[in-house]
Amino acid sequence: MRKNALALVSVLVLSCGIAATGALAAEPRILSLTGTGRVVAEPDMATLTAGVVSEADTARAALSDNTARMTAVIDAFKQAGIPAKDLQTANFSVQPRYFHERTDTGTKPPRIVGYTVQNQVVVTVRDLSVLGAVLDKSVDVGANTISGPVFDIADKGTATDEARRQASADALHKAELYAEALGVTLGPIQSISEMDVSVPRPMLMRTAAVPMAAEAAVPIEGGEIDLTAQVNITWTLADQ
Template sequence: MRTITVKGTGNVSARPDYIILSLNIETLSKTYDRAMSEATERIERLQGAAVCVGYHKEDLKTTSFDVQTRYENVKDRQGNYKREFVGYACSYRLKLAFDFDSKQLAKVISAIADCGAKPELSIAFTVRNPSAVSEKLLISATENARAKAEILCKASGSTLGQLLNIDYNWGELNVYSRTSYEVEDCIQPLMAMSKCSAPEIEPDDIDVSDTVAFTWEIQ
């Protein structure tokens, strides 16, 4: 049996319709209770900011929580280094996700800057339904492979026969815009004091590609 194997490449461009805000809060204190209470206070400020712009406090989801002891190397009078306890570091990672709206995003960022929680803030632009993008991508790759196979067969005087095999490595697609939006915690007090709100932006389209290999019988 004669066969032909062709790798099809799919390309899809999608406009971002979903926003994911990642917020990281870290506190450091000599006592565990103080580190936890400071973190709780800052999270409550963030929840209040979310409520002020139309969300429920439950919409602010915790994605990770971590408490560690911190030490640093300190030189004594003899010039020797020793480990010295610094405190308890409490870290919360949270996210707030909502449908893309440039004006709403500006309101959310301004509210966060004004609440005094000072989180590390980063914003990702994606799509609400990544599976729909994946489906279009596979259809595109399949059509691309078949078109290539038919051209090759025609050029060689052959006929494309029955499909024998599909080889695809199913993985997680990176369905995120290349547009980055980050605000350092030290900048947020300046944003809060400014009379100007956060700027409205239009993120770049999401471009994704994937490949699938097909094997056909040729006659």
């Protein structure tokens, strides 16, 4: 009886070993490569932030000045053809200004000497041909802080899809090259994974509290925008 049990255990161990060996042998050979695609496009829109900073002895006086000037700035954008949907208030604040007086015996407690009011609006400009004039006009009517513009593409979908096609073609080209060099044959695709889609932006043009000449439009250069895509594709190698 004991001999029969030992024989049965031996058969089971042998069977498991054969099954494991078979599973190991059935493990497919694969080739995994990454492809990159790049599309260069010209921007067709820009975003900038314009604002007014006002200072006065009282919060009410600072607010009144800021409100009047900021209203003029927003009206100027609208008159330039910027629709209301492309104007959005981004930051509004009322802050006291402190004076820290030092004496021979130390520093006195800070005291309020005035107030600063800041209001900013984010503007989306969809016609770049008027961007310089829009910046000029905003300063003419009272804006004294401007940051941007940040250039962008309104419809990135088409350009991004082209970058994806290029990335796929790049991965396939590499796979065919390696297969030929190594004497193997590509089989069916086992997996496809998108690794990255990025849109680096050009450097911002910044202007802050700087007067501009009314007779000359601000020079604007949109440059180019690179859209890149990366994809990882894994092929099963066909049996020879």
